[in-house]
Amino acid sequence: MAKRAISKAGRGAESTRAAILNAAFMEFYHNGFQGGSLNKIVESAGTTKGALFHHFPNGKQELGYAVVDEIIGPILQQRWLESLVGSKDPITDLKRAFRQYVKEDIESGNYVQGCPLNNMAQEMSPLDEGFRKRIDKLYCLWRKTYADAFAAGVKAGKVKKSVEPASVAALIVASQMGIWGTGKSSRSLELMTQAGEAVCSYLDSLRP
Amino acid sequence: MAKRAISKAGRGAESTRAAILNAAFMEFYHNGFQGGSLNKIVESAGTTKGALFHHFPNGKQELGYAVVDEIIGPILQQRWLESLVGSKDPITDLKRAFRQYVKEDIESGNYVQGCPLNNMAQEMSPLDEGFRKRIDKLYCLWRKTYADAFAAGVKAGKVKKSVEPASVAALIVASQMGIWGTGKSSRSLELMTQAGEAVCSYLDSLRP
DNA sequence: TTGACAACATACCGACTGGTCTGTATTGTA
DNA sequence: TACAATACAGACCAGTCGGTATGTTGTCAA
Numbered sequence: 001m002a003k004r005a006i007s008k009a010g011r012g013a014e015s016t017r018a019a020i021l022n023a024a025f026m027e028f029y030h031n032g033f034q035g036g037s038l039n040k041i042v043e044s045a046g047t048t049k050g051a052l053f054h055h056f057p058n059g060k061q062e063l064g065y066a067v068v069d070e071i072i073g074p075i076l077q078q079r080w081l082e083s084l085v086g087s088k089d090p091i092t093d094l095k096r097a098f099r100q101y102v103k104e105d106i107e108s109g110n111y112v113q114g115c116p117l118n119n120m121a122q123e124m125s126p127l128d129e130g131f132r133k134r135i136d137k138l139y140c141l142w143r144k145t146y147a148d149a150f151a152a153g154v155k156a157g158k159v160k161k162s163v164e165p166a167s168v169a170a171l172i173v174a175s176q177m178g179i180w181g182t183g184k185s186s187r188s189l190e191l192m193t194q195a196g197e198a199v200c201s202y203l204d205s206l207r208p
Numbered sequence: 209m210a211k212r213a214i215s216k217a218g219r220g221a222e223s224t225r226a227a228i229l230n231a232a233f234m235e236f237y238h239n240g241f242q243g244g245s246l247n248k249i250v251e252s253a254g255t256t257k258g259a260l261f262h263h264f265p266n267g268k269q270e271l272g273y274a275v276v277d278e279i280i281g282p283i284l285q286q287r288w289l290e291s292l293v294g295s296k297d298p299i300t301d302l303k304r305a306f307r308q309y310v311k312e313d314i315e316s317g318n319y320v321q322g323c324p325l326n327n328m329a330q331e332m333s334p335l336d337e338g339f340r341k342r343i344d345k346l347y348c349l350w351r352k353t354y355a356d357a358f359a360a361g362v363k364a365g366k367v368k369k370s371v372e373p374a375s376v377a378a379l380i381v382a383s384q385m386g387i388w389g390t391g392k393s394s395r396s397l398e399l400m401t402q403a404g405e406a407v408c409s410y411l412d413s414l415r416p
Numbered sequence: 417t418t419g420a421c422a423a424c425a426t427a428c429c430g431a432c433t434g435g436t437c438t439g440t441a442t443t444g445t446a
Numbered sequence: 447t448a449c450a451a452t453a454c455a456g457a458c459c460a461g462t463c464g465g466t467a468t469g470t471t472g473t474c475a476a
Contacts, residue, residue: 034240037432039432039434047455053436118330119330164406167406170406171403177385178381178383178385184330187340194375198378202379257465262424263423
């Protein structure tokens with residue numbers, strides 16, 4: 001059998017797909033899924049509807065699913081999960097991550113757009129079961145990674161034994177959703193850092 | 209000068225406005241502001257575009273603003289603020305409110321649609337400054353009410369003196385946004401109650 | 417009784433939406 | 447070299463959108 005990925009008519013089949021995917025992510029990130037326009041997407045990707053419906057035959061929905069799976073998922077992985085897997089001291093690592101990313105998103109101005117995953121979740125979860133399942137899968141992974149880290153922290157004596165890893169993980173993830181959501185409507189870096197620091201002091205209260 | 213509110217041609221001027229407003233709230237609550245359709249709104253309100261643009265000359269935007277100010281604001285007031293103003297023991301009162309409303313929203317099924325204010329905030333804050341300001345005003349009031357209650361709790365000896373009321377308030381409100389957001393994509397009552405209980409145990413850690 | 421005006425209803429508009437269809441150039445394969 | 451398949455481009459489509467213009471009806475002050 002021939003290698004599919006290399007076959008390319010026109011020029012750069014896989015790169016065209018990637019361009020559409022990235023443009024779609026940006027469009028949906030800024031205007032929402034329902035508000036996002038396929039015309040704008042193909043325009044900013046430098047291609048046409050023909051290409052879009054060639055790579056995503058089921059149109060907008062399939063494109064949205066692909067954005068969640070292939071763009072947002074990996075972002076979550078690298079941003080919040082990678083630094084936690086295998087951690088023996090989740091409190092220290094989480095505090096560092098919180099402070100770093102709050103600072104980063106404020107400086108880049110990205111905080112006004114919020115968290116891409118949360119945006120999709122709030123808008124599309126109630127409207128489309130396919131979206132909901134994909135999004136839920138990511139949030140489950142997110143919570144599980146945190147919970148595993150807390151369980152490891154308990155074993156390593158860095159977290160007090162009375163904490164329920166799953167409960168704490170659920171609260172931390174929820175807090176993150178809320179803090180980044182707060183930034184969107186308040187546009188206040190003080191408020192985001194304030195809430196972030198409150199999480200940090202909560203985390204400190206979980207020390208043995 | 210004549211009383212304006214009583215003058216009514218057709219039948220029930222003010223009640224027509226209210227019907228449109230309520231229909232708009234439901235439509236936006238279920239489909240988002242951008243996804244919500246004016247045609248659907250007037251249909252389910254049992255009226256027409258003429259009436260809508262008579263009462264809201266600036267169209268969809270003005271209608272959206274009115275939904276935030278006249279529907280969502282009062283809901284927030286009655287649901288989360290009324291029980292906290294003048295409270296001397298915010299920890300007890302907040303825990304009760306959390307448990308009550310988690311239970312209530314699960315039983316009614318409303319939890320799949322999330323918090324109306326948060327929905328609007330996530331979708332519209334980055335896109336429209338008028339929305340953002342109105343929404344921010346409500347969140348500020350929300351946090352301030354909590355912060356005042358915590359300050360009173362400190363004075364009354366029901367909350368330990370080391371807590372920063374403003375920080376704790378910011379975190380609690382953010383957590384609420386996150387918990388109700390979690391419910392939307394997970395559809396898991398266990399997860400919502402679990403996160404809710406984690407908040408309760410966090411609140412307990414703020415006792416003197 | 418008679419305007420004047422509020423309170424609608426209805427028909428209609430251009431813009432834009434997601435989506436399809438057909439044509440065409442490029443490519444690997446036989 | 448012939449052929450089929452891939453990878454697009456661009457025209458086109460029906461439907462829906464928010465919004466407007468005009469018409470009609472009920473109410474009230476004069």
